[in-house]
Amino acid sequence: MTVTSATGTNRIVRPRRVVRSGEGRWAWLLVGVVAAVLLAWEAAVSWLQLVPAVFLPPPTEILAAFVRLLGEPEFWQAFAYSMGNLLIGLALAIVVGVVVGLAVGWSPVLRFTVAPFLWLLYSTPKVALAPLFILILGLGNESKIALVFLLAVFPIILNTMEGAVTVSPSLVNAGRVFGVNGVYLGWKVIFPATLPYSLSGIQRGAALGFTGEVLGEFLGGTGGLGHLLEFAAYQFMMAEAIAMVIVMVIIANLTLWLISALRRRLAPWYDDRRIVGAS
């Protein structure tokens, strides 16, 4: 399943789960394979000792480290620190991204003059700017929030723009016929029609923002999940480091799932397939 993204390339979207009678069987197969892999891992490391446990601790040890981690107040402090920065940066990016995206998508003049630069900035690996942000804004929260904002804002702008461009003209005309104009037209017609696009931009932006937060903490941080992970790996406490990575995997997947759920809730009239057709 693909959607045509703002960059004009086909981007695959995670297929919606289709519940069929045979589907449950595959879930069991998946669980079985994962269990088998974990068992083989455990066997190779702790029983046969093919790999030194220092390099690759067995799953049981990682699980123990994970449970230990969840019981530590230090971890929850770091969690709150990282998530706080991420949420602030993301909220700023959503507000700016949706407003700029709607404006640029709606106005042909703006689209022509500004959009090429936005597109160029979108395809730039902006993570390279991270050291400069730390240089300018220091090691505190500000540099991380700015980094989250910078990385998250462009996918939101470009997807919103794409959505605003593809709003059906007949909807706009119908609105005009009924005397809806100006800001009200934007709020009642353009914004809802663009919403699913914005949300898929926000989904991408959230993942990139997470990268920004963690990178900021790696490069110069005094707290946060990335700092904990870096510290554990540096001390060669591999069980703790892998447990931290699992925490991040859970956070990232939970965020994506949450935004997908939000999209289904807020824009139930659209699904991914419809977006493909519309663009």
Next chain:
Amino acid sequence: MSAFLASGPNLGRGGVGAWLAGLSPRGKVLVLAGEVVVMLALWQLVVGVLGWINPVFFPPPSAIWQGFLELWSSGVLATNALVSLQAWLTGFAIAVGIGIPLGLLMGTSLPVDRVVGPIAWTIYATPTIAYQPLAKAWFGFGIGPVIFLVAISAVFPILLNVAAGMRTTNPSIIRAGTVFGAGRFQLYRSVYLPSTVPFLFAGLRQAVVLATIGMVVAELTGSAQGMGAVIIRAANTYQTDQAFAAIALVVVWSVGMTQVVTLVERWVAPWTRKARR
């Protein structure tokens, strides 16, 4: 790229918008080029001449060019760019080497798809930066973790796109193939492959961007060589002009490789062009 040249829903308006819409493609390019020149001149004026922004934080274009020349003449650029290039190409080759066969296998066999698919999506959804400290601990400092991060960033878009391409092959064409007596191999060669290739190239384009991000992240956080190391060293010594020059080169590489993928696609699979605008 096509989004900003589309007409959009804003109907019945005149003025500058109508004038722009009426321009020929060549005229549009000229207006854009003019815009770029104006932007650069404005940037130079605000930072370099008027000094409204501290040039250490945001150097003007002329200083960035100077920084580029400094990097070039000191030989720093050539050695580090070569290291980055090597890591990027190796990692990308590994990603292609794993991604395409596994994607084809996922597309062919339903059990493999149902097992590998969810695992691949879960890993893909996590920003690859999370794996960087592990890579550093396992592969040491130097080029190893960079290759690992490039490969793991690039493999999933390729893998998942190829699998999606195989899965979404039009069933009526497959049926038509079987009706005309195509064997299993022939079916793959003439039905599955042509309909998967556009997906493959879409995945490759995504992979180029993600691989570049992975490379920069890995080099920024744990490597003494490569473009990322040049950027962070320049930034830490307040030579931001050199940092910006190095960033610009990375951008050129990323955009350039995306264009290369598109060119290869046009050459290898000209039939995919009609699917896009």
